Amino acid sequence: MKKVILLFICFLLLSFVVIAQQQRHEITIPDILEYKTLKCDLHMHTVFSDGLVWPTVRVDEAWREGLDAIAITEHVEYQPWKEDVQNDISRSYAIAKPLADAKGILLIKGAEITRAMPPGHFNALFITDWDVLNGPTYKEALQAAKDQDAYIFWNHPGWQQKDEIPIWYKEHSELYHQGKMQGIEIVNERSYYPLAYQWAIDSNLTLIGNSDIHAPMDYDFDIRRGDHRAITLVFAKEKTLESVKEALETGRTAVYYEDMLLGKQEYLEAIFKKSLFYDHDLIPSPGESATVKLYNHSDLPMRFSLTQKPEGVKCPADFKIDPHCSVLYKISVDKDAELPEEFFISYSIGNFLTAPDKGCEVKLVFKRRNN
Numbered sequence: 001m002k003k004v005i006l007l008f009i010c011f012l013l014l015s016f017v018v019i020a021q022q023q024r025h026e027i028t029i030p031d032i033l034e035y036k037t038l039k040c041d042l043h044m045h046t047v048f049s050d051g052l053v054w055p056t057v058r059v060d061e062a063w064r065e066g067l068d069a070i071a072i073t074e075h076v077e078y079q080p081w082k083e084d085v086q087n088d089i090s091r092s093y094a095i096a097k098p099l100a101d102a103k104g105i106l107l108i109k110g111a112e113i114t115r116a117m118p119p120g121h122f123n124a125l126f127i128t129d130w131d132v133l134n135g136p137t138y139k140e141a142l143q144a145a146k147d148q149d150a151y152i153f154w155n156h157p158g159w160q161q162k163d164e165i166p167i168w169y170k171e172h173s174e175l176y177h178q179g180k181m182q183g184i185e186i187v188n189e190r191s192y193y194p195l196a197y198q199w200a201i202d203s204n205l206t207l208i209g210n211s212d213i214h215a216p217m218d219y220d221f222d223i224r225r226g227d228h229r230a231i232t233l234v235f236a237k238e239k240t241l242e243s244v245k246e247a248l249e250t251g252r253t254a255v256y257y258e259d260m261l262l263g264k265q266e267y268l269e270a271i272f273k274k275s276l277f278y279d280h281d282l283i284p285s286p287g288e289s290a291t292v293k294l295y296n297h298s299d300l301p302m303r304f305s306l307t308q309k310p311e312g313v314k315c316p317a318d319f320k321i322d323p324h325c326s327v328l329y330k331i332s333v334d335k336d337a338e339l340p341e342e343f344f345i346s347y348s349i350g351n352f353l354t355a356p357d358k359g360c361e362v363k364l365v366f367k368r369r370n371n
């Protein structure tokens with residue numbers, strides 16, 4: 001009997017170990033072109049500035065939520081807990097690094113240069129020395145970052161502005177022309193700035209979207225119900241710090257925010273093509289109809305609006321495919337329609353935005369069945 005009880009206790013302990021195992025939710029957004037799609041959050045805080053968590057918690061959260069790279073970016077000028085936590089913002093990197101290495105999370109050295117508007121707050125990434133970023137003026141602080149070959153972007157441009165509508169001041173033009181403003185957050189936490197998105201397009205600034213999380217992640221995002229933080233998708237040659245930096249400098253990013261993708265046509269179209277599975281051969285002869293299964297293999301819904309179709313073809317005008325779902329798509333061809341061997345039907349994807357008011361243009365391509 002004792003043996004049985006012992007075995008039972010062992011079983012209980014073992015099942016506890018299994019249950020307690022952390023799990024990672026993988027984000028299904030495919031690699032595209034010749035790049036890896038790295039899921040990154042480049043703006044967050046810990047107790048070493050004004051955040052509410054220990055640095056290793058940021059690594060655990062990132063790993064559980066399927067991220068590949070993060071930057072912990074403490075405020076250089078603002079540490080409200082410094083009576084209780086030592087006043088050295090480089091410590092969050094040092095503390096988080098061993099766990100990041102163990103979990104395969106790329107940890108980027110960073111800091112937030114936190115000045116009044118204009119010019120506001122800027123993140124400097126890939127820095128080497130935190131101590132010199134506290135110059136008396138923002139110009140000196142950003143120059144000190146640039147001297148370290150940092151990658152610098154403008155944070156939450158709508159912060160402290162009326163209705164969160166950003167204003168581009170002459171200070172921003174100056175920083176932009178000096179190469180001290182290479183990217184811009186078009187999404188910060190829950191705020192999306194369409195105007196900043198348009199500026200990024202006009203000025204070729206890299207698109208960035210981040211959580212800027214201060215609290216534990218699941219205080220602000222309902223992770224268990226499928227909610228997710230804003231993420232910068234970085235299209236990198238490899239999963240290395242050098243490749244992330246190169247991709248940021250080259251503007252190879254997109255932003256994943258709520259159920260939207262924001263980015264250049266070429267990247268969003270490539271994501272679409274690798275995410276939608278269907279049989280291209282299945283099209284009807286004149287006077288007939290056929291049904292094709294369209295399977296959305298990504299984490300993003302796709303909202304289709306018809307933009308162009310061949311004459312004599314009937315097909316759905318507006319429809320949606322939820323993540324990891326499929327729909328049956330019916331094509332009918334008029335009796336007297338003359339279709340080429342291969343044709344396409346064009347749609348705009350309303351939640352894949354290539355500009356503030358422009359959906360990504362995609363094509364469903366079909367070939368005539370040979371029988």
Ligand SMILES: [Zn+2]
Nearest residue numbers: 045050075214
């Ligand atoms: Zn803060």
Ligand SMILES: [Zn+2]
Nearest residue numbers: 112121155156
């Ligand atoms: Zn800030």
